[in-house]
Amino acid sequence: MNILVINAGSSSLKYQVIEMPSETVKCVGLVERIGMNNAIFTHEKNDEEYSEVLPILNHEVGLKKITKTLLDPKIGVINSVDEIEAVGHRVVHGGSKFSKTTIVNQEVKDNIRELFDLAPLHNPANLTGIEIAETIFTSAKQIAIFDTAFHQTMPKEAYQYAIKNEFLQKHHIRAYGFHGTSHKYVSEKAIEHLGEESSEKIITIHLGNGCSMSAIKNGKSIENSLGFGPMNGLIMGTRSGDIDQSVIFFLMKKLNKTAEEVSNLLNKNSGMKGLTGFSDLREISEKAENGDENCKNALNLAGYRIRKYIGAYTAALNGLDAIIFTAGIGENSSLMRKLACENLDFLGINLDLEKNKIRSKEIREIQTDSSKIKVLVIPTNEEIEIAKQSCIHLEEIFIHK
Template sequence: MTILTLNCGSSSVKYQLYDWDNKVILAAGIVERVTQPGSVIEHRSTGKEEITREHACPTHKEAIQLILETLVDSEYGALSSIDEIRAVGHRVVHGGEKFARSVVVDGHVLDSFKAIQDLAPLHNPANILGITSAQEVMPNIPHCAIMDTAWHQTMPKTSYMYALPYKWYEDHAVRRYGFHGTSFLYCAKRAAVLLGKDPFETNVIIAHIGNGSSINAVKNGVSVDTSMGLTPLEGLIMGTRSGDIDPAIPFFMMKKLGLSPDEMETILNKKSGVLGITEKYVDRRDIEMAAADGDKKAQLSIDMESYRLKKYVGAYAAALGRVDALVFTAGVGERGPQVRERVCKEMEHLGIKVDMNKNTASMTRYAETELSTPDSPVKVFVIPTDEELVMTEDTYALLEGTYKDHTEYTYYFQNPNYVNKSRQEALKKDLAKRPGLDKILVYPPKK
């Protein structure tokens, strides 16, 4: 069965085509600058040369049509016909309290997404547009929705309620929801495999660090707390988002500068975080190079981001009581040894002991690695996330009628002998250029 997954942002559409029967990625890519001049697609089919080409995409519908045309292109496509696609899985950032699991999209589901889109005004409208556009282009196959918030529906009220008027929760659904759920689900299940433990007897702290960042406390295999809140703005310092601040600051600065609520929302979401501190950089690689060249603001942003992470690790260690593993994932988590070092340094009192040579060697998105010392009570792993695989499997299981809540369902990638074939091939290049990487692999499984 061939399944297409779509992740629609306000001005982009990421996609992946997966052959479920053979467990391989057939193609993947992104359409950028959707609804803007200069739209462009970056596409790669397995075994073929990567291509980039411009194509006008005034709406998400044209972007999805462009993706489908590219997938069946005789030169660089992966399909002979669009009819080979049996289903589409869509990422939906915010499912509110209505959805605690993935669902097949129908009119009622779409109406429910529309009713709560004000909870995620930067994300859900684009997700909804992506679903409706894909349904127009591919009306005769099932479309499924995989929610970022669903994983966190196991949080207790002590974690998800805010100390605000209770009527705000009752009447307007103001509460903590959390995000990055498919990433956390994947990493929690894989961590249990690496530990050789039952996932529902496993306590882990997972740090998803990228342009958007959040951290998750997982107790006995389910989410019990997370750093993002009603929206993805709360919590860690991110690429352009402020994370935790004194809530009086926006009001103070609105009065000082005469800013509107919309202008302040834009500043907090798009002009803060490490961009706000450095005043020029978002990419952590650029920040690290600038810091090495003596840029004090760049160094400050690294120190601040790492310190915020460290505080959350300590808080979640206290909340969990016993921690089996600390996991780093996503772009910075997978390839940011400087941030990982600053988070883990001097954490021995919490049972976290890291071999810094292993940490330096671990810079790959194609394999799972262990950074902890042999005597570390808490294992420290880098687990490259795979949100698309979770989306694909949820879609497949929904179609087959085998899908259940993750507490009752065993994913394909929970098999101890699971190997990501595409990553295994790509790993060869990283092994050739990174000395010591082969010594810290816990993926592929050791024979």
């Protein structure tokens, strides 16, 4: 079975064609900087990479470029769109209605649309991906995999807010958690690598343009730093992370900002971008190295926030066996891993600075020999996880027919 996996982010579009159940990856690709004239398109097949810089102003243009490449006689992997039997879509927010993988129909699309306000940078892009894929891959099953699903195991004390009970009961206002596909994938890899007895209490740290951390006990999520929407917690590329609610009221009342203006500010013009003018950590790190004080400060703030959550989640877990870094920044930025692990020796976390500098696509341990806590870098593969869940769901439907 050929499954096309589409992972539409706020400004990116990842894809893979995966043959299941063997998990054979036929090709991988990525569209970066969607919305810009100098978007970067990369496509890899059999370890040979093709790249191009071109204008890709929206996700529709990006997905059509991907389809054209998949059908290309030289670098493509299919001869007809009918060879794709299922398209697995990452959807960020499933709200209270979606706690598991589901086949897409009109009701599902309407429900995803209703959640736009809770994930304004993601759910619109996710739905666009679904709707365009429906017009291109007409014979394929469209399947939605929700980022919030893995965190449905969070206990009530972790997901309920201290506001009137009716807001939870009637309006489903609660913490949902996000990046669940990634946290699930790397936590399972960590358990395989370390063994169940050595991985009962782990913290997974997903660092990309969007960032989150999860406390995972015996393979199940009990906490996630993102909440009702994907804006809380860590400092992100353009999102503020944790902020005192009083700041929002101040912006609206004293500075006459509308709700939409405040939302745009906190979602699109805060975080690293707000602190430095740049959202790409590579640029920020380079400028910090060259003496830019704003960039130095932003990196220190981001590192401090991660360390604070490590401490909090160690308490929630009542101990700690390992921490795992993953996603674009977590896997590739030795600097951010170093900042995240500073001054945590009281917890038994000691980073080996030389091991930390090694780049690899494999699972690796980067703690010192004397460190009580394992520190791992595990490349995430949300696409494989999405393909697995899509395949399992289709098999379950077939069995119950």
